[in-house]
Structure formats: structure tokens, C-alpha cells
Amino acid sequence: MTNQDQFFEDEEDENPAEQRWQGIMEEIAAASRSAYQSLLSDPSDFMEYFRAATPFDVIERIASKSERAEHVGEEDTEPRAAPWTFAWTQSRCLLPSWYGLASGLKRAMEAHGEDVLVEMFEQWHFFRVLLTDVATALAKADLEIASQYSRLAGERHEKFFPAIRTEYKNCVDMILKLTRQKELLEASRTLRRAIRLRNPYVDPISFLQVGLLERWRTGGRQDDATFQALAASINGIAHAMQSTG
Numbered sequence: 176m177t178n179q180d181q182f183f184e185d186e187e188d189e190n191p192a193e194q195r196w197q198g199i200m201e202e203i204a205a206a207s208r209s210a211y212q213s214l215l216s217d218p219s220d221f222m223e224y225f226r227a228a229t230p231f232d233v234i235e236r237i238a239s240k241s242e243r244a245e246h247v248g249e250e251d252t253e254p255r256a257a258p259w260t261f262a263w264t265q266s267r268c269l270l271p272s273w274y275g276l277a278s279g280l281k282r283a284m285e286a287h288g289e290d291v292l293v294e295m296f297e298q299w300h301f302f303r304v305l306l307t308d309v310a311t312a313l314a315k316a317d318l319e320i321a322s323q324y325s326r327l328a329g330e331r332h333e334k335f336f337p338a339i340r341t342e343y344k345n346c347v348d349m350i351l352k353l354t355r356q357k358e359l360l361e362a363s364r365t366l367r368r369a370i371r372l373r374n375p376y377v378d379p380i381s382f383l384q385v386g387l388l389e390r391w392r393t394g395g396r397q398d399d400a401t402f403q404a405l406a407a408s409i410n411g412i413a414h415a416m417q418s419t420g
Contacts (some may be wrong), residue, residue, distance in 0.1 A: 193300070196295050199286075206278050207276050226328050228264065228268075228328045230265050234262055237409070268380055269312045273340070280292065282351075313347055314359040315416060327385065377412060380415070387401055
């Protein structure tokens with residue numbers, strides 16, 4: 176047996192619980208991925224919803240203008256797609272940060288019991304950081320405001336948003352249950368307070384942005400003044416949400 180083999184054997188002997196937790200984590204990841212993919216089961220239809228329920232078209236236009244400015248004198252290039260997560264953050268949904276996790280945790284809880292998942296949170300740094308990061312995203316999200324953006328998608332709002340709202344609620348409930356807390360970020364008072372102090376300032380910008388989006392799209396996306404106002408709102412929300420895309 177080499178020294179390297181001995182090292183890994185010693186590691187396995189020292190961390191039998193963590194080996195089991197890693198196996199459970201793989202089950203959580205698989206179930207979460209399945210739930211996420213289920214939401215996107217009709218990719219073209221969901222992308223149409225995404226484009227309508229977020230200011231993606233504005234972000235795309237801004238990116239295109241920036242691209243052209245960087246390549247003055249060069250041949251035109253295809254505009255780069257704005258980051259998926261940035262558009263969802265603008266709509267206050269933050270969907271990629273949490274969607275599917277509740278389904279994964281539920282599957283693991285049914286298979287292994289709640290106590291095992293609580294033990295993972297309390298004793299496994301990786302799992303504790305994961306749930307804390309998701310809790311932060313859930314606390315930053317605002318599904319009531321996100322629903323205002325979603326309604327811009329017309330009939331697709333009724334098709335997709337109920338599942339998004341349900342998964343959000345389930346994820347909050349599951350995080351609170353496993354962390355033994357009564358509210359999100361209960362143990363992170365400074366961050367929780369910062370989010371609460373920020374919302375009264377960023378919420379009006381979000382509502383303004385929804386109105387501007389509707390006006391800009393109704394006008395065929397031709398009104399430059401409205402576009403400039405939308406660009407300013409995107410900048411303001413990005414700073415408030417601490418997300419640059």
C-alpha cells in the first residue's frame with residue numbers, strides 16, 4: 176500500500192458520516208435538477224416567458240450597444256446574451272438561486288428522515304453554506320414584486336408562475352425547518368437588517384421598471400427616452416441587489 180492509498184484510507188475511516196452525506200447530497204442534486212428541468216420542459220415556451228417576465232430585452236439592447244461601442248470600425252457582431260441570473264435578479268425573483276432545491280430536500284427527507292438533514296446542516300460545512308446561501312437568495316427575492324413582472328407575460332404567467340411561487344414557498348419552509356429558525360437569516364441579523372432597510376428604496380424602482388417595460392414594449396421598443404429610463408432603473412436595481420450580471 177502506498178502512502179497515498181493509506182492517506183485516502185485514513186480519510187475514509189475518519190469521515191464515514193460525511194461519505195454518507197455526500198451520497199445524500201447527490202440524491203438532492205439529482206432531484207433538484209429534475210424539478211428545474213421540469214419547469215423548462217418546453218424550452219421555447221419558457222424562454223418566451225422569461226423574456227417577457229424579466230427586462231431581458233432591455234439588458235440585451237444595452238449589451239448590444241456596449242458591444243458595438245467596443246468594436247467601432249469592426250464588422251458587426253452578434254450581441255452577447257445577458258446573463259440568465261442577472262435578468263432574474265432584476266425581476267426580484269432570483270429563480271436560478273433556489274428553484275428545485277425544495278424538491279430535492281423533500282426527496283431526501285422522505286428517504287432518510289429529517290434528523291439526518293438537520294445533522295448535515297449542523298455538522299457539515301458544505302451543506303451549511305449551501306443552505307445559508309439559498310436562504311440569502313430567498314430573503315433577497317420578493318415574489319409579490321416578481322409576480323408584477325410575470326404578469327407582463329400574459330397567459331404564460333398563469334402557466335409558469337404558480338409553480339414558481341409554490342417552489343419558493345416550499346423552499347422557504349424547508350430551509351426554516353432544517354435550520355431550526357423562525358425566519359430567514361435569523362442568525363444573520365446584520366444581513367437581514369440590510370435587506371429590510373434596502374427594500375423601501377429599491378421597491379419603487381422595481382414598480383417603475385414594470386410600468387416602463389409595458390410602455391416600451393407597447394410602443395414597439397422605439398421610444399429612446401423610455402429606453403434610457405429603463406437603463407437607469409436596471410442600473411439602480413443592480414446596485415441595490417448587489418448584482419452586476
